[in-house]
Amino acid sequence: MTNHWVDIKNADLILVMGGNPAEAHPCGFKWAIEAKKTRKAKLVVVDPRFNRTASVADFYAPLRSGSDIAFLGGVINYLIANDKIHKDYVKAYTNASFLVDPGFKFSDGLFSGYNEEKRSYDKGSWSYQLDKDGYAKIDESWQDPNCVWQLMKAHYARYTPEMVAKVCGTPKESFLKVCEYIAETAAPNKTMTSLYALGWTEHSVGSQNIRCMAMIQLLLGNMGMAGGGINALRGHSNVQGITDFALYAQQLPGYLAAPTDADKDIKSFLEKKTTKALRPGQMNFYQNFPKWYVSLQKAWWGDAATKDNGFAFDYMPKLAGASDVLSIFDQMYQGKINGFLCQGFNPLASVANKKKVSDALAKLKYMVVMDPLATDTSEFWKPYGEFNEVDPAKIPTEVFRLPTSLFAETAGSFTNSGRVILWRWKAAEPPGDAKDDTEIMATLFLKLKEMYAKDGGAFAEPIQKLTWAYRIPNKPSPEELMMEYNGKALADVVDPKDATKVLVKAGDQLPSFAMLRDDGTTTCGNWIYCGVWSQAGNNSARRDNSDPSGLGQTLNWGFAWPVNRRILYNRASADPSGKPWDPKRTVLRWTGKVWGGNDIPDMRPDAAPEENVMPFIMNPEGVARLFARDLMAEGPFPEHYEPFETPLEANPMHPQNPKAKSNPAARVYKGDMEAFGNAKDFPYVATTYRLTEHFHFWTKQSLVNAIMQPEHFVEIGEELAKEKGIAAGDRVKVRSNRGFIKAVAVVTKRIKAFDIDGKKVHTVGIPIHFGFKGATKPGFITNTLTPFVGDANTQTPEYKAFLVNIEKA
């Protein structure tokens, strides 16, 4: 979330698309209801299903699953055509006026530089025209045919309301009505908040769905504003924190890019990652990359990380290539992975194509499941009738199952979707012999360390030298760990402008990442968390919930990264002269000397408006990008592509170009392309989702939640039900090209057939939560059906749009 949960109450329009917060995030959704109650805000829902969010919406528009970009592109076209943009904002704070390389082209669904063989782009032309100083050229008049504004206008001119109706199946009047609602928030003192979740990410064009909305929010001037922003309503309680700590391959804590085979030493690595400003005077925050990275190496390898050995650069493993849950299971499936440690994760249920996952797990030598609960994954080898048909004798995998504690049984911090880090206290002991994850990881690591010390083995240095200054070595306390990742000064940190002024004494906890140094005198395990445990103590445990702003900022409640800032890009909430666009919802204003207001400025505090330091400080341009340059896999402007399994013969936007049918840059593994089904055998669009009564695959283990929603079901519209002779309560079989499930049919008016260019398209809705282990009635795993293909940028699987057939079981 660029903003935060409570801030939703400051919105004038809440657009829910690609999410279903009433069901998935009810307690956060309360702030949408609050906005309706107290600000007379409107709630608009665009979704393939009339869901529980729609049940309290002012307006609902249906759209075919997988057609979001067509819809949003249509909105962009509407805003431009009807002059419903916040011009001053767009002029000052976006790259609308930037000139793009004349080599950049878009034709017949593909951008310049496409390589069909590699399914990827050569992005050379996706860049700005630079002047002799290396700054991007701009045309303030927006007239240059190569300026971003003109390119964008031309790109989206094709997304007419008629085209939207044709691609999305949304009635034209409904689409225009949504546009009208959205357009109202182009006024400087009106804001729209966009609430989305997996409904956007779980598509092969997931990232571009979100980018498209980001562009709309920029055109409307809603970024940085109270009640505005792009708000990802994320999954787990600490998914934000775990992402921040980079429990994935491509990055290191704090979103620091992990070194790859292209990085031969620390010098070249840091140089590459340190960006140069693309406009004069911009903060270009990534110029600080070396400070963050060196401090991380120091936090992990302490004295062993010296200037001479490149701060132990070689201790950090280099990324081999793709490494994400899909690629990992593909590798496992190919027999290239022997061991698998699974910490609080249930991939058999939650990863696409259960059969492939199950076969992959059966190829392992050993698997270690660390979980508080008996998960489906831990028993993938065990037959459960038709729900899990396997033969244990044929599965050689040695499976260890280690019991862990649950939230109530450990202390530590969670980071919510609004980036607020909050401490939690331990209430009880875990049952039986269960242990904390930290104790398990520490014990296992120390055991390995001991074995390497005794017997030697492959490159043991990073293991032996890893800092381990915990009072009880096999039980690092959460307090020690938080202090460690916050970071501390190894030597006095002095003011760069005045070396006699000591900012932080040696040995002290660091108050903010501004104190980090690239000379090895500071440590920090995660730069964005710096400040969470300063000399003042544990700031995540602060519990003063007073809200003098009335905006719900509660700056003394917990600690938000970065530096306790609650709304990102908040400089953009004020006009270029520093006056708030909406004085009634002041987030930030220029006081004459410094930035003041109701948040920690996302700006150098003393950067006067005349200095023209622009709000998007993480970008070397200083402004936000309507044109994404080379940062997206499939193009600088979002373009509609069909899901990999589509009911249509071709992409209606590019009927003549089969290459542009589905995301041309998405990665598809061998065997998975063949596993896609076609519309002839599988005529219905399936979409999977969550129900409010359950949380992923956990709460099927919780009795009271099992009572609330006891059995697996699928939802179909009345028309399809009639065609197929299915009545509510019947058992049905749903098949995709990868397998089948059986469940109870819920027949509803809330799912309607779409008219897609004269073709009737039905939707089958499939909740995920069920499986063969739990208090709920034993059921099939929904992901038996889903395709093994992901978004081109994030590799998030396409769970939201694929093809199935349905019949009475």
Added chain:
Amino acid sequence: MALQSLDIKQRSATTTPAPQARQTMEIAKLIDVSACIGCKACQVACMEWNDVREEVGHNVGVYDNPTDLTENAWTVMRFTEVEENNKLEWLIRKDGCMHCSDPGCLKSCPAPGAIIQYSNGVVDFHQENCIGCGYCVTGCPFNVPRISKKDNKAYKCTLCSDRLAVNQAPACVKACPTGAIEFGSKEDMKDYAGKRIADLKERGYDKAGLYDPPGVGGTHVMYVLHHADRPGLYAGLPENPSISPLVSLWKGATKPLATFALGLAALGSLFHYVIKGPNEVAREIEEEIEKEDAS
């Protein structure tokens, strides 16, 4: 917790008034159906707080689960899909005890003290006094009480009387994520409802209104409805509920009258005997028989 005997308004099967000197604040729970997302947090919170668990059931083709109120499910969401003016509406109503001012259950109950109405308006069942006859079910205009098959006691929402006793809101109210359930004094809730109704009217629901049916003297659980003119749309919420005339007949004036009649018959017989004496065999007949025998 605290002994409530002095804060009682009515007690089932008790012919003399309860001690009434103390007047406590009349409370109400307001269910704003227009803000309800049917998430069932209230159902869960209710089960959790009250330590009851229904059996894990089945999906029967709808979202409703448990599918009906039971002795273990004191509140359930009822989902209805309606198409109004070509616009689909998914009406979701939290069903449960309405805590009537004139409670049909209490009126019907034959067991003294099994049903209590506190002066704050809560109608509470006291299972230790309950005899399991089910008359409360017969008396309720909203079809709420349920008799447990396990212990043959009647159960329903207590409005968390144990929480109210320590000045805490009911569990469902506290949990409700969207503020679709609010709790306070009845007066306050009516004022708040007024604001919600005004908002709904602005959003085009001309017939929005408060459901506080006068037929049962008003309720301590009230609804804000978008279609207050047609409460039946909301899974058959009664249009104009009142205690059934049959129940009134059964439990009303006829009872003392019938009792009186029985007493009268008994006394009448006694006095008839005293006044008229016994009906004995006439002496002549006795003599006739004796004569016969002698002959």
Added chain:
Amino acid sequence: MIRDPKDLPRYNAAERANHWVTGICFILLALSGLAFFHPAFYPLVQLFGGGAWARIIHPYLGVILGIAFVVMFFRFWQLNLINDADREWLTRVGEMIEGNDHNMPEQGKYNAGQKMVFWSMAVCVSALVISGLLMWRAYFNFPVGIVRLAAVVHAAAATIMILVAIVHVYAAIWTKGTIRAMWYGTVTRAWAKQHHRAWYRQMTGK
């Protein structure tokens, strides 16, 4: 003169047992039923071990009564058919109550009053059994509207039945020499001649 061999047999042992089964059930049903009927009678539940027991026992007793009554009904219904003499008797029932029975028409085994009791009981028992079953929540769950009606019918029928029973019992007490018919099965000839002359003639041939 406890037993005279010349006494007329009025009820055989089976009939007497049948009557008393019904009667005892009725008393217990009345006591427990009254407890639920009005709070003033609620303490009667203590006779049954408390409210819950009273509630549990009452319907089973009702079933026993129902069966016993049906048997009794088939024993006696023909004897309770109303005839002209009964109609006349009924028009002059006031004299009877006055204790002046000299001019009453001759009666068979049962007089018109007894026949009225019989038929009232038959109607009330049927109503009670049917409505009672409808209200029996341990086994049945009928729509609430039906149960409500049943509750009213049950209460009304019970009230009438108790009233009739009071009349029945009182008549037996008032008319000396009657009760022994249900104890020993016989009545004196004098009694029969006085109260049921037609029956007396039939039995004695006089």
Added chain:
Amino acid sequence: MNVTRRQFFRICTAGLGGSSIAMMGFSPNAALAEVRTFKLTRATETRNTCPYCSVSCGVLIYSSGDKSKNAHAEIIHIEGDPDNPVNRGTLCPKGAGLRDMVQSANRLKWPEVREAGASEWKKISWNEAFDRIAKHMKADRDANFMVQNKDGLTVNRWTSTAFLASSAAPNEAGYLTVKTIRALGMTSIDTQARI
């Protein structure tokens, strides 16, 4: 005959008398109207955060006992934390039912192993579990660790054992996990966050 009548009266009187006595109040007192005891009285209250979605609602966990040594703290109730500015005491159906998650019948209590080809779990000690797992890991790491890639560049990675991490673990566990597995050289790592 007279005697009989008297007997009959006696029976009736006894019956009536008994019932009258009952009516006069010889029956035991009906229990007084009393609400259920407030079940959290003197329970220990602990502030925590719901482990489900990313709203990360504040919760109050109530446990039995006063933390004295011999009294095991059992969680008896969980409800929303009114101080938390996001949820303000509210909870969704998942959060409101957290107690049933903590006390789920499917909670694991001891380490187990399922041997290759076996069809059942076998209970093992933590020591045995750590020993065996570490041996597996070391053997795989030593066999497959790549010091240099084919271009001779130092890469120091171990790709043949994968790690998938929870998104519900606290930051501290996440930090320790990433620190240790990176130190081991792992790169086949991902988190629930992606899906």
